Amino acid sequence: MIQVSQALSIISENSCKMPIKKIKVHKSLGFILAETIYSPIDMPPFRQSSMDGYAFSFSELNQFDIVGVSQAGNFSNEQIKKNQAIRIFTGAYVPDCLDTVVMQEHTQRNEQTITIIKKPNALTNVRSKGEQIKKEELVLEKDTLITPAAIGFLACLGITEINVYKKPKVAIVVTGNELVKAGKKLGKGKIFESNSVMLKVALQGVGINKIKTFSVKDNLKNTKKTLQNCLSKFDVVLVSGGISVGDYDFVKEALLYNGVEELFYTINQKPGKPLFFGKKDKTIVFALPGNPASALSCFYIYVHLALKKTMGFDSVHLNKIKRKIKTPFQNTTGKSLFLKGFYNDESVTVLESQSSAMLNTFATANGLIYMPYNTELVAENEEVTVIPIN
Known part of the structure; x- marks a missing residue:
């Protein structure tokens, strides 16, 4: 024994x-990554507006002629003068000749002309190319747990398959x-x-x-x-x-x-x-x-x-926390005990029905109180080890 x-x-x-297998990213939730992944692209892959508004080249001007529209996924006009601006939407492409986006709430529009009534600082509301991650930068390290956010991140980089531990x-x-x-x-x-x-x-x-x-x-x-x-x-x-x-x-x-x-x-x-x-x-x-x-x-x-x-998890043990026991407990068995208990932020209570055949208090327990074999008595309010199980 x-x-x-x-x-x-x-x-x-x-x-x-377990052995490694290749799996579709959208099916990888809860798996552990078996490779280190680097980004195949810049993200975002182009300069991008972070607001609905108007894009322009920053200058002393406050009035601009509207000469185009840039919506997410669709823009063609690259020839824009200093006194011109384009209507732009969140996530849309910002042409290289423009550097600032003013929120639509901070403008007045009269047909094809806008007047800026609250001017932003230069470069405001423009996400730079590769702002989130640059090509060949680290995406996820080996042994990372795949979460919903990780799946979303991989998908936005165009990654469709990864190696995980079975x-x-x-x-x-x-x-x-x-x-x-x-x-x-x-x-x-x-x-x-x-x-x-x-x-x-x-x-x-x-x-x-x-x-x-x-x-x-x-x-x-x-x-x-x-x-x-x-x-x-x-x-x-x-x-x-x-x-x-x-x-x-x-x-x-x-x-x-x-x-x-x-x-x-x-x-x-x-x-x-x-x-x-x-x-x-x-x-x-x-x-x-x-x-x-x-x-x-x-x-x-x-x-x-x-x-x-x-x-493939690195952290394999259940967590352990310390709590003060509400009532004294004596261990006369010479064995290590795992007692069904209920804990809160400060203390833990030993529940009734500790028999190995009984699940009635196990059903309401949220932790196991660990008492080593060489601990004979735990006094009231003494700290004990609790293993959360729910």
Whole structure:
């Protein structure tokens, strides 16, 4: 049995970035960039008006004849004299012979003549060529998370495809004879299966959508066969249940039978002690406890880390913050604890129903309070570590 810090180190060392693929920019949201990108053009690619108004060559004159119009995407008249101006609109081309734009609100127009009643400074309201970015300047560095703004920026530079790290395909394998799908009749001794739904949503929250769920009875033969299939087709395999030491817990035996290397099994923590982490070739495997609160706690602390590393993220751990605990808490277990809690800007409260089988307070918790195995007592108003989860 190992400590939490050891488990995190082993997972980090054995979780590698996925292969690189080329993807359309408009489909790249949430991916990590696998290349450094430089601008293929100046942006804007021409001198551009930032206002609706009139463009002119700055001088002592205040009255100009209107000799043309420049609207976004359409202008032809380049021959403009000192006493002449053009009607211009936001985003439109500013001819080289003109250098200033006056807002239309600061002019009076009489047919084809304008008088400037509030004169701007020279060069006002004209965006220079390459003002935002110049050709061959850095656009985005490798390992950048692609956001909606990043997609917009790439698109405005005419970039249609980029190289990103693939996101893993994930299999969820749920074990247990007692499990019934929600919506079905609940027979005697049966419970509704919730872990696959919970884990699938948690995966989607990390940005993973290629997920397939498998159900297997507590039977060694079927468990071996299902895991063999998953190990050959998926990048990450999450097994729910069947990993403890009961007579019908076959998951560890089936994993080892299928050539999975055991990297650790059991952690000195509560909840989630019977956690298995292993690897076969490039496929990583987590066998999570079957109790829902244990499974979700292990997902946040351990699986989340591995997934972020495979996706190419530099920052892979959930954030940690400090809060003052509202009531004293004693740890007599000798284990590291992950307690469901609710925090605000100043303090954190330990919620009721800390059982590994209970999700009722987990559903309202917004953080996990981490108490190391060697901390026996936390006094009221003492600072503790909180891991935000929502």
